[in-house]
Amino acid sequence: MYTKIFRAVIIGAPGSGKGTISNLICKNHGCVHISTGDILRQNIMKNTDLGKKAKEYIAKGQLVPDAIVTKTTLARITEVGNRSYILDGFPRNIAQAEALAAREQIDAVITLDVPHNVIIDRVKNRWIHAPSGRVYNIGFQDPKVPGKDDVTGEPLTQREDDKPDVVAKRLQLYDELMNPVIAWYEKKGLVATFKGKQTKEIWPRMELYLKDRINA
Ligand code: G5P
Numbered sequence: 001m002y003t004k005i006f007r008a009v010i011i012g013a014p015g016s017g018k019g020t021i022s023n024l025i026c027k028n029h030g031c032v033h034i035s036t037g038d039i040l041r042q043n044i045m046k047n048t049d050l051g052k053k054a055k056e057y058i059a060k061g062q063l064v065p066d067a068i069v070t071k072t073t074l075a076r077i078t079e080v081g082n083r084s085y086i087l088d089g090f091p092r093n094i095a096q097a098e099a100l101a102a103r104e105q106i107d108a109v110i111t112l113d114v115p116h117n118v119i120i121d122r123v124k125n126r127w128i129h130a131p132s133g134r135v136y137n138i139g140f141q142d143p144k145v146p147g148k149d150d151v152t153g154e155p156l157t158q159r160e161d162d163k164p165d166v167v168a169k170r171l172q173l174y175d176e177l178m179n180p181v182i183a184w185y186e187k188k189g190l191v192a193t194f195k196g197k198q199t200k201e202i203w204p205r206m207e208l209y210l211k212d213r214i215n216a
């Protein structure tokens with residue numbers, strides 16, 4: 001059990017491994033993984049009002065408007081309550097960072113620095129189970145049965161925004177919007193950067209970093 005609540009933000013380009021690393025952290029340390037992208041995709045699947053609004057933006061690789069995403073994410077944080085969490089995909093710009101800071105005391109900002117050419121190759125092989133957000137990758141993290149989710153056996157799908165032209169747009173938008181956000185958090189002394197081409201290379205360093213911060 002925790003002796004301390006750990007509230008972290010994870011930042012990295014599309015396909016850099018935020019979801020993969022967040023899942024590893026939460027599996028090993030029992031925290032809650034909050035992914036705004038997963039929340040939005042689940043709403044698209046269920047065809048909710050939020051899903052209907054988000055769909056077009058996501059398909060084009062654009063940001064969903066702040067007002068919608070901020071309200072949804074803060075509501076999810078409230079549901080999580082007094083537990084450690086890793087916030088993946090939020091904030092996406094300074095306005096979202098300010099809205100988060102007004103509500104939450106963030107303990108750490110973890111950034112993943114993975115070369116763009118590595119990312120472009122990776123996302124071609126990404127398959128997801130959209131209802132749960134579970135992520136697979138052919139040749140890296142294969143499902144036990146090809147094309148099927150390990151837990152439910154349901155079919156896996158590819159993300160609409162993983163088409164090469166949309167990925168290129170998402171990478172460009174990331175550099176434009178997230179460099180200022182990282183600088184904003186650096187001024188607060190919160191940032192720890194993990195550089196590498198593979199998750200298995202980053203993970204042991206992440207474990208060392210987390211050792212004194214998150215108590216299992
Ligand atoms: P998302 O969902 O936040 P992105 O673009 O930030 O999307 P994405 O694509 O989900 O990030 P990731 O989580 O960083 O990437 O990466 P991942 O899924 O863990 O890993 C990528 C693939 O590589 C996987 O298949 C994984 O298995 C594999 N992999 C991992 N490590 C390795 C390795 O070492 N080797 C190999 N070979 N493979 C590996 O946002 C989506 C959209 O939602 C909207 C926006 O429209 C956004 O574009 N959105 C928001 N809009 C406004 N404000 C917000 N806050 C928003 N949040 C989301």
Ligand code: MG
Nearest residue numbers: 018019035037
């Ligand atoms: Mg993700």
